[in-house]
Amino acid sequence: MVDLNEYRESVQQIKQYAAEHNVSEAQTSEIFRACFRQLEAKYSKKYSNRLKTSLKFAFLFFLISIVLLRLCNQKWINDVFIRISQNSIYPALYVLRKLAIPIVSLYPSLSELYDEWCLIENPYFYINDIDCWPCTMVYSVPDLTGHNISRSFNIDIPYTRAENNTKVKMEDLVDVYWSNQDIFDQDARRISSNNETFKTIYDIMRNRLDLYPTDSLTTHISWKINRMRPNRILRRLFPKPVETPNWWSQGMEKYIFIDESASPSYLLPNPECSNIVIRCVAGARLIKMTPSSECIQHCRSLTILLSTGHTLWYNWWYWRPVSLPVYNATDLSIGYLTSFC
Known part of the structure; x- marks a missing residue:
């Protein structure tokens, strides 16, 4: 964070140095203005580049979201995704259960994390287009x-x-x-x-x-x-x-x-x-x-x-x-x- 007192002291020292070396007040002010113009140009360009990059990412994210939404409306893509995900759920759970057994055996208290008494079954759960x-x-x-x-x-x-x-x-x-x-x-x-x-x-x-x-x-x-x-x-x-x-x-x-x-x-x-x-x-x-x-x-x-x-x-x-x-x-x-x- 900038210390204003330190900033004031530095400005006073610069003015005093300019007066001791016969630099007029107008020249000193012009030097300050030139420095501020350089800083403004430097940081405005930096912020402008950041803004352009952010806008590009936002536009790309928006475009990908639209494409995904359109793809999700395609029934065959939705069916393929569900088929792949459903077929991988049980094997993944089986592997996870096998990996967890030795850990839970060493630390039985971890099994308390599996307690679901606070959860309520969703009474409105319904699957559309289920094959009966x-x-x-x-x-x-x-x-x-x-x-x-x-x-x-x-x-x-x-x-x-x-x-x-x-x-x-x-x-x-x-x-x-x-x-x-x-x-x-x-x-x-x-x-x-x-x-x-x-x-x-x-x-x-x-x-x-x-x-x-x-x-x-x-x-x-x-x-x-x-x-x-x-x-x-x-x-x-x-x-x-x-x-x-x-x-x-x-x-x-x-x-x-x-x-x-x-x-x-x-x-x-x-x-x-x-x-x-x-x-x-x-x-x-x-x-x-x-x-x-x-x-x-x-x-x-x-x-x-x-x-x-x-x-x-x-x-x-x-x-x-x-x-x-x-x-x-x-x-x-x-x-x-x-x-x-």
């Missing part, structure tokens, strides 16, 4: 127990499998919780429920619904687990589904649903990956396969009974399943939902 052909020809949900899923199989068609060796009772969940209470209370404490008595996972394990059912039998509990340590522990009870395609990568989000026999209907969540597997490990629930809002005009709704030891596979791009109570059911129902990319 995977669900248009679905008239029933087939049982594909024992069938291998190849790459040529249309995995967007919903189907079921029998996995009778994956039955889990409430007491199994309770035992796992009390054996690892510190981890669950720290990394997977929060739940959502229509019963105000249950606010944390500790409340569920302390007031067991299998031993102390409510009078109305309508309690629904949704337990979301999206951190590494509790996921590894629960993997003992809920292993990876049998015959899962080896090119699928499992998502981090897991859900456990605990429902009393008269628990009301609720919409199954949409996790990060679109290929969903929901496993019934205790009791039974009716699953109504409702087409997504984009495909509801082209596809029909279906209802299946998901009983103990069976899994349902579907894609949430085309289906928005609803869980319903089974008529005359008496047992507590436990479901496990995971996703694959």
Whole structure:
């Protein structure tokens, strides 16, 4: 920053020097004016060049923006871009997940950054011009127990499998919780429920619904687990589904649903990956396969009974399943939902 006092002193010294060497006041003023003209010419040219450069960049940016907007309106270019980006999302996420595993293992606290409880799902999310052909020809949900899923199989068609060796009772969940209470209370404490008595996972394990059912039998509990340590522990009870395609990568989000026999209907969540597997490990629930809002005009709704030891596979791009109570059911129902990319 310029010091005006120093500037004044320098001007006085120049005037004094001019007077001592017989330079008139008019000549001294002319010398000052000549210096100012040189400075003005120098800096005005510099600022002019900067202004011209800025205007060129602004015009170029404006021109590129217009070209991109025109290109985006071309349907074939938009389709190519979407196809390329969609095909690269899952491989990129798979590589990123593989790279993150050793880092998160060394620093488990980093998994807290993945917590999304503050986010709200956009209820107005809608895809224009989605191709609904995977669900248009679905008239029933087939049982594909024992069938291998190849790459040529249309995995967007919903189907079921029998996995009778994956039955889990409430007491199994309770035992796992009390054996690892510190981890669950720290990394997977929060739940959502229509019963105000249950606010944390500790409340569920302390007031067991299998031993102390409510009078109305309508309690629904949704337990979301999206951190590494509790996921590894629960993997003992809920292993990876049998015959899962080896090119699928499992998502981090897991859900456990605990429902009393008269628990009301609720919409199954949409996790990060679109290929969903929901496993019934205790009791039974009716699953109504409702087409997504984009495909509801082209596809029909279906209802299946998901009983103990069976899994349902579907894609949430085309289906928005609803869980319903089974008529005359008496047992507590436990479901496990995971996703694959």
